[in-house]
Amino acid sequence: MIEVNSISFRYHKDWVLRNVSFSVGKGEFIGMIGPNGSGKSTLLKILCRLLSPQQGEVFFESAPLKKLNRTDIAKKVALVPQEAHLLFPFRVMEIVLMGRSPYLGHLMFERERDLEITKKAMEWTKILPFSERPMDELSGGERKRVFIARALAQEPEVILLDEPTANLDIHHQIDFLNLILTLNRERGLTIVMASHDMNIASEFSDRLILFQQGRIWKMGTPGEVITQENIERVYGCEAWVDQHPVSGTPRISLLKKGGY
Amino acid sequence: MKIVTAKKVIILSTLLGILLILIILFSITVGSVRVPLLHSITILLQSILGVKGEGTEIEQTIILSLRFPRAILAGLVGAGLSVSGAIFQALLRNPLADPYILGVSGGAAVGAVIAILMGLSTLSLGLPLASFVGALVTVMVVFYFGKQDAKIHPNTLLLAGVITSSFLSALIMFFISVSQKEELHTIIFWLMGDFSFSSAKAIYMILPYILLGIFLLYFNARQLNLILSGEENALQLGVDVERLRLTSYLAASLITAASVSVCGLIGFVGLIVPHSVRLVFGPDHRLLIPASALIGASFLIASDTFARILLAPIELPVGVITAAFGGPFFIYLLKTRKVIKTL
Secondary structure: OEEEEEEEEEOOOOEEEEEEEEEEOOOOEEEEEOOOOOOHHHHHHHHOOOOOOOEEEEEEOOEEHHHOOHHHHHHHEEEEOOOOOOOOOOEHHHHHHHOOHHHOOOOOOOOHHHHHHHHHHHHHOOOHHHOOOEHHHOOHHHHHHHHHHHHHHOOOOEEEEEOOOOOOOHHHHHHHHHHHHHHHHHHOOEEEEEOOOHHHHHHHOOEEEEEEOOEEEEEEOHHHHOOHHHHHHHHOOOEEEEEOOOOOOEEEEEOOOOOO | OOOOOHHHHHHHHHHHHHHHHHHHHHHHHOOOOOOOHHHHHHHHHHHHHOOOOOOOHHHHHHHHHHHHHHHHHHHHHHHHHHHHHHHHHHHOOOOOOOOOOOOHHHHHHHHHHHHHHOOHHHOOOHHHHHHHHHHHHHHHHHHHHHEEOOEEOHHHHHHHHHHHHHHHHHHHHHHHHHOOHHHHHHHHHHHHOOOOOOOOHHHHHHHHHHHHHHHHHHHOHHHHHHHOOOHHHHHHOOOOHHHHHHHHHHHHHHHHHHHHHHHOOOOOHHHHHHHHHHHHHOOOHHHHHHHHHHHHHHHHHHHHHHHHHOOOOOOOOHHHHHHHHHHHHHHHHHHOHHHHOOO
16 A cells, blocks of 8 residues: 655655655554654654655655645545644544645635535534534544544545653554554554554554664554563563553553662 | 525625625715715716716815725725634634734734835836735745744644744834934824825725635635634545635735735734624624625725825824724623633
8 A cells, every 4th residue: 555665755854764664554553662752753744745855755646646636636635643732623423524735726615525524523523512622612522533534534544642641641542543553443544653652553553664763663563562672672671572461463661760 | 494595695695795886975075075875876876987077176186086086995805804804713713813813914014114224115007016015925924934844833833923023023113213303103003003104006906815815715715614614524525624724814915915915914904894794794704794794895985085084184094993893892702702702
């Protein structure tokens, strides 16, 4: 589905991504992990062409991404942002309707079909009860769900998630991730998620990509990637890796200084 | 579901259009010479249909060459300033932005002041042309300074505008300090915003800029909604942000330049009209642009009418009226949560 072919990217002088190659299969759930500044967010932006790499190329279904029209990309790839600052208080419904934008021309209003799709997206994400509320009256968790609903309204094949669980309590974290997992399993949506929470990434992803300073350090199943050695080499801190008591996926525990 | 539909826009625009027509009719009947409403209507209709009019000759002259053109001019300027204010607020992501924020007004003022000092203001269209040129030059200078690696950054543009603006105010102060007493009165009235020295010909000068500008912005109305949720969000939803920004800034700047050139600096219209429309009808530009245009036109025609009749036969600068209404209204805005909260 997505083919990343030895891309390198820099904002100014220093390379943020160096010679990164990987591919994402249809219906896969990919987790991207790595320290701050290792290039995860930048890579997500490149995958929906908010940024273009200086070297290498990204292919979407074997077509070069840079040759595609921006609205065509928006119909296939949706990005769920970490947080969007809205200047004026749009209502929930209006935000989700914006997801239909790639399907509408200038001077056009949403059609019956657009309203149906939007309503379904809001049903899936359980935000229909407050669809009339202004965005600035919602909690962080509710706002996240609004943006995933907007992404669903785009009817994409791939959803890119940037730190989806940051600032959410554990109840909202698991709610949100289960929703994503359902979309992945039942609707065949391809998911690429950048996360700082390695335990979550390990539990939910089919494959993990571990980044260090703009390079891929290790790529594979959670069991292959999350090992004590990899974590200590990439993050430079001591960690204890064992197994999730129920699922058996790798689990990380942090160790405090001074020994036990 | 409460969303903006084509039907809603058409119904609301029709209602606001009717309000605008009523205000124009009110405006042309009142004044130092009162023309009965029925006479005003027949005179207008007959002049449009090309038949010889009813009513006395004096009434015809008052309506057709003085009050009606003035009302149309005030309407165009009110619509222009309101729409460009709404656009600057969206593009600069700043609820306090008004049409003058990029310094277009300063350029227009310098052009006008030079024209007044050189005696060009006695020529027909001398004053508006000079200030229009001043405004256009300023737009170009601000965009030249505001660009960074061939891109427009809202904050850089804003800074370029503010700095250009303060430089131009220094120029204006200099000109004021060297001007004669008679010129000073004209300059000060111009700076406060005034329709009394504008001629009917000015309508044709500004009409294309204001109408085309508003249409161009309306063409991009839905995309402008997306840009309110941030540049990356808009890009991700398929909007060519760079092009949208450039065309919208230029359209709004041209509208402002055209408006300012015929009547000077009328404050508050571009700030209070879009904010009131947002409070009542929501922030969707597909409704905000037409509603702001029509309400802005009505508001400025009404203000100008009051400016004419309040202390008749003395005419007040219309800017005094809009500011007198605008000041208290703005305090009210600051006290209400919704618009300002996101600052």
